[in-house]
Amino acid sequence: MSNKYDRVFNFSAGPSVLPLEVLENVQKDLLNYKGTGQSVMEMSHRSAEYQKIIDEAEADLRTLLNIPDDYSVLFLQGGGTLQFSMVPINLLRNSKKADYIVTGQWAKKAYKEACKFGDIRCVASSEDKTFSYIPKVSKEDFREDADYVYICYNNTIYGSKFPYIPDTGDIPLVADMSSCILSEEIDWSKFACVWAGAQKNVAPAGVTIVIIRKDLIGHAPExxxxxxxxxxxxxxxxxxxxxxxxxxxxxxxxxxxxxxxGGVKAMHEKDIRKAQKLYDAIDESSLFKGTVEKEDRSLMNVTFVTGDPDLDKEFIALAKENGLINLKGHRSVGGLRASIYNAMPEEGVDALIDLMKKFEAEKK
Ligand SMILES: Cc1ncc(COP(=O)(O)O)c(C=O)c1O
Structure with a gap:
């Protein structure tokens, strides 16, 4: 690649691409963070300098997502996987019942983990068709006394996303937004708890963000x-x-x-533009096919196949030679997956589409 740092276009599902400008700022501040004479890696978390960093991070996230004051923002460790346990431990606070919609492997793992802690029901699942769609669920499908309803809003592996927010009435709705947080605004009247591992749209792996209505805190069992x-x-x-x-x-x-x-609104517009042109290219192609029902397609993870695993492999190898990396689908489903998070430049998507067209023309 001939750009300034010989960087590739990285379509990894996570950890994934970060904005170049952010990486440059981090590099600039790496050895001496803003005149403190130390890097953030070496800084005491009890120092005034670090307190400012975490306070500003929270305040900026609150601004970006318009988070109401009656929600807490927590920065935790343990990844998404620990939230599969923390959610039921903390939120099964009355009936000990919770209803899950299983739309992919991450939702299924969350469901299985929750089953250790209470009376958990799978309300709907799309496993019958390899998680290629989002089931339609309405208020009547949930148990009235459920302590919460759980969804995985964007399914990283399968490339699907809820095209609607389930109406749960007064039952708190919990959403794993690991692979789509900050790609769209959040209607807080509909979500009681949103959590996200950082390693896709936010930061390097290590922090998991939990945004939770305050009344749901403080109920973990003794x-x-x-x-x-x-x-x-x-x-x-x-x-x-x-x-x-x-x-x-x-x-x-x-x-x-x-x-x-431009904040989340500008990101969302850009994300729609990027996803739309890639889906259009897939739909116009006679070689590549999308794997998800059109109305349920993800803006972040675009999954597609040629129908021939050898051709998929050939394209992935060719893409790598051309500086487009990590296009292989998740090991459990195969095919191709282009993760086009906020930080993926539009030129990356254009380069992928160009290569898909060239490849198709060669194969005719
Ligand atoms: C939607 C979603 N939820 C949960 C996880 C699990 O996160 P972690 O690997 O941080 O435990 C992932 C990981 O890719 C994910 O994509």
Whole structure:
């Protein structure tokens, strides 16, 4: 590649591409963060300098997503996987019942984990068709006394996304938004808890963001291990123990970058433009085919196949030679997947479409 740093277009599903400008700022500040004479990696999390970093990260995220005051923002460790456990431990607070919609492997893992803690029901699943669609679910499908309803809003592996927000009435709705957070605005009247691992649209791996309505905090049963209780983290401003300092710092830099570039609304418009042109190219192609029902397609993870695993492999290899990497579908489904998160430049999508067209022409 002949760009400034010989960087490739990285279509990885996560950890994934970060905005170049953010990486340059991090590089600039790496050895001496803003005159403190140290890097953020070396800084005490109890220092005034670090407190400013985490406070600003939270404030900027609140601005970007318009998070109401009655929601807490927590920066935790343990990845998405720990949230599969923390959600039921903390939210199964009355009937100990929860209803899950299973739209992919991550939702299924969350469901299975929750089953260890209460009376968990799978309300609907799209596994019958390899998770290639989002089931339609209405209010009547949920148990009235359920403590919460759980969804995975964007399914990273299968490339699908909820085209609607399930109406759960007064039952709190919990959503895993790991692979789509900050790609669209969030209607907080519909979600009681949104959580996201950072390593897709936000920052390097290490921090998981939990945004949760305050009345849902403080219900973990007695004997809950201290780290697994949202209350502890909420009371201590995500500083009960050493937080994932560097990831939070980079997340904060990404938030500042987003605020300076039109915020979530501008990102959403760009994300729609990028996804639309890639889906159009797939739909116009006689070689490549999309794998998800059109109305349920993800803006972030675009999944497609040629129908011939050898041809898929050939295209992935050719793409790599051309500086377009990580286009292989998840190991459990195969085919191709282009993850086009906020930080994927539009030129990356254009380059992919050009190569798909060339490849198709050669194969005719
Ligand atoms: C939507 C979604 N949820 C959860 C996870 C699991 O996250 P982690 O690997 O941080 O445990 C992933 C990982 O890719 C994901 O895409």
């Amino acid at each position: 004997g809950t291990p201290v780290y697994l209780d949202y209350k502890i983290h909420d009371e201590k401003g995500s500083m009960y123990n050493t937080p994932p300092c560097f990831s939070i710092y980079v997340a904060g830099e990404v938030f500042k970058y987003l605020l300076a570039n």
